[in-house]
Amino acid sequence: MNISSEIRNLISNRRKGYTLEAPFYLSPEINTLDIEVIFGRHWIFVAVEPEIAEPGDYIKVDVGHNSVIIVRDDDMNVKAFHNVCRHRGSQLCDDAKGSVGNLVCPYHQWTYDLSGKLIYNEHMGVDFDKNDHNLKPVHVGNIAGLVFICLADEPPADFDNMRKAMEPYIAPHRLADCKVAIQEDIIENGNWKLTMENNRECYHCIANHPELLNSMYEFGFGYQPSPENAEKVQEFRDLVVSEGNRWAACGLLSAEIDLLDGCATAYRTQRLPLEKAGESQTMDSKVACQKLLGDLTLRNLGGLSFWTQPNSWHHFMSDHIVTFSVLPIDAEHTLLRTTWLVHKDAVEGMDYETKKITEVWKATNKQDSTLVERTHRGVKSDQYEPGPYSPYTEELVEKFTNWYIQRLEAEIDNIKSSVTPIKICR
Numbered sequence: 001m002n003i004s005s006e007i008r009n010l011i012s013n014r015r016k017g018y019t020l021e022a023p024f025y026l027s028p029e030i031n032t033l034d035i036e037v038i039f040g041r042h043w044i045f046v047a048v049e050p051e052i053a054e055p056g057d058y059i060k061v062d063v064g065h066n067s068v069i070i071v072r073d074d075d076m077n078v079k080a081f082h083n084v085c086r087h088r089g090s091q092l093c094d095d096a097k098g099s100v101g102n103l104v105c106p107y108h109q110w111t112y113d114l115s116g117k118l119i120y121n122e123h124m125g126v127d128f129d130k131n132d133h134n135l136k137p138v139h140v141g142n143i144a145g146l147v148f149i150c151l152a153d154e155p156p157a158d159f160d161n162m163r164k165a166m167e168p169y170i171a172p173h174r175l176a177d178c179k180v181a182i183q184e185d186i187i188e189n190g191n192w193k194l195t196m197e198n199n200r201e202c203y204h205c206i207a208n209h210p211e212l213l214n215s216m217y218e219f220g221f222g223y224q225p226s227p228e229n230a231e232k233v234q235e236f237r238d239l240v241v242s243e244g245n246r247w248a249a250c251g252l253l254s255a256e257i258d259l260l261d262g263c264a265t266a267y268r269t270q271r272l273p274l275e276k277a278g279e280s281q282t283m284d285s286k287v288a289c290q291k292l293l294g295d296l297t298l299r300n301l302g303g304l305s306f307w308t309q310p311n312s313w314h315h316f317m318s319d320h321i322v323t324f325s326v327l328p329i330d331a332e333h334t335l336l337r338t339t340w341l342v343h344k345d346a347v348e349g350m351d352y353e354t355k356k357i358t359e360v361w362k363a364t365n366k367q368d369s370t371l372v373e374r375t376h377r378g379v380k381s382d383q384y385e386p387g388p389y390s391p392y393t394e395e396l397v398e399k400f401t402n403w404y405i406q407r408l409e410a411e412i413d414n415i416k417s418s419v420t421p422i423k424i425c426r
């Protein structure tokens, strides 16, 4: 795509410590840039392994104008392919999820096996070489059952650092041995970066999230001691240390890692204490599923949180897991997909009630969606101008926008080289 000098100026003149200029949230041209650079050249979180538990299970994920099929192959590997037939380009899968023996194009029935190999087609002549027409693969990264994809030819190599660091944190929750209890898609009426910025702070929690704050301390989400709350923050930090020692005795990692900017594959993690019973992100902070995950025996393990740039966050408790994936639909609409997981042998109605598992985050998502929509409407005003981040509560928001601008700056020269005189209408 061609990048206008106006956009280049917006990127290079970004004012640190402030929200972005309005075009970053509203411009279709910048959204195209986001799809190409941010979502096209970085690792993005799209699924959990239990969504494709058996060979032939697939899900379809649309990333801007690109569509990707993520499938479990016959050897139980997770594979991803562009959802584009190598004959005349028809999409192979229309449904968001399903189960197949092979991937058969509905147009002329070209058939691909689950490794993407073209195995059947008619009327192409004796000189036709099937090997030249396999499905185009998409890179897959798997962190203890969290499935990431990267659409770039050469994905950022530092994904491996994140994987190595995070696997020991996540592994005890045994995500691959879970089942999806329920999944919910919300279309938010706002730009995807407003969804992410909103996620990266808890400044808004007291005024907006009564259900979430039944179990969660807001101080674990980027708070620094300020004149208003220094004592409470210190109390929380003391609790983090004492609970961390208790969890360490059970072999669980809890120390904070914050690499939310400065690298292509950026993330943060920490196991955080929860309030009251300290067991789970539920209305009474007690477990919502009696069958604990993996080999865990203690209920009060707090919540292991894992945040990634550009598009995900996750909470791992002793009894259930919640994952969130954010994908832009266009400049003004965002898909937020939330997935709740429990032990695969847990029985609904006996070990857990779906309502108790989901009620906190369903309410919180709805509240957040309203905040995103309201902010998006405000940013549209002629009178919007970038506002200052709180140094005491919005450090992680700033890291998100810093990372975003850093990545555009890092990739912008590659964009210049792909300038094409042909305009494609999508």
Ligand code: FES
Pocket (backbone or CB within 6 Å): 085, 086, 087, 088, 089, 090, 105, 106, 107, 108, 109, 110
């Ligand atoms: S476009 Fe797929 S078989 Fe023809």
Ligand SMILES: [Fe+2]
Pocket (backbone or CB within 6 Å): 198, 199, 204, 205, 209, 364, 368
């Ligand atoms: Fe929120």
